[in-house]
Amino acid sequence: MKDVTNTTLTEIKVDFTPAKIDIDREAIEAQVQAAIAKYSGKEVSTETYKEVYEERTNYNKLKDALETKRKEIKGTINQPYKDFENWYKEKVLNPLEKVMDEMTAGLNAIDEHERLMRVDVVRATFEDKCMVAGIEKSTFADKYDEYSLKKYFKTGKYELKKTTLDEMDALVLSEFDALEECKANKQAIQEQVQEYDLPVDSYIRHLEDGKSLVDVLKMMKTDRDAEIARKEQKEAQEKAEAERLAEIEQLAKENANAHIKAYDAETGEILEQGTITPKPQNNVREVPKFEPSESLTINLRLTLHGGKSQFDQLKEWLEDNFISFETLEG
Structure with missing residues (x-):
């Protein structure tokens, strides 16, 4: 058995001899060229049909035999590689990858433990600085992983570099200023x-939500101006409505006091000058008292300047006083 105590897997020496295929290529190529020269581009006739058919059958057999041999050669040549590949995967690659995975898992566990130690240092440092500044201690929680990288620490120590501390101080100061500005803006x-x-x-x-104080103040002024305009419009509408109602009331009074003039139907002479004001009606109708005498019928032409409403009031007054009337056409 070889002594491999001090050997490493940095290099693997492999002796590989390419396969050699011996075949009479010239003879085969000559036969192919002869067949091409004899039958390429030539028409098959009734007289040559049997000959061509038999030759084609021979060529098919030749082609099949060559293809079979080619596949056999390929399989023979590939077999050493297949044997090598099976050995390589089973005895070398798979065992090596397995032990490397175990080594990687152990290294990763150590790396993660050290990273978490550095995260603790970063968190404690940020929390102390936030407490001094009077801001929420978890303000920079999203920065812990970023500053846990080895480049922010002194080599081989769980101690932050001075440049790192200066960066953290700048972040805390900037946040403090932003909060103070926000308070002032509010x-x-x-x-x-x-x-x-x-x-x-x-x-x-x-x-x-991120709008500047200037933008918010502009919004407030716009809203204030809009509210003032709305109130002014409402007041103007209320004033116009009050004036409209007062005008209607005045017109009603004027119509109630309108003049009713009597004219002679034939001559047009004014027979009576004055104002006829309908008497207000009581809940209990009073029957007028008058001395019995002979009935009197006269023809009158009336001009009512108060229009139909005045005519309706006149009819009501005539009926209340038992005066019969009729409206003549024309």
């Missing part, structure tokens, strides 16, 4: 909404 928004008489929550959300 205070500015709260003061402005009091002046504009607007709700504060939506504008604070816009700020927290």
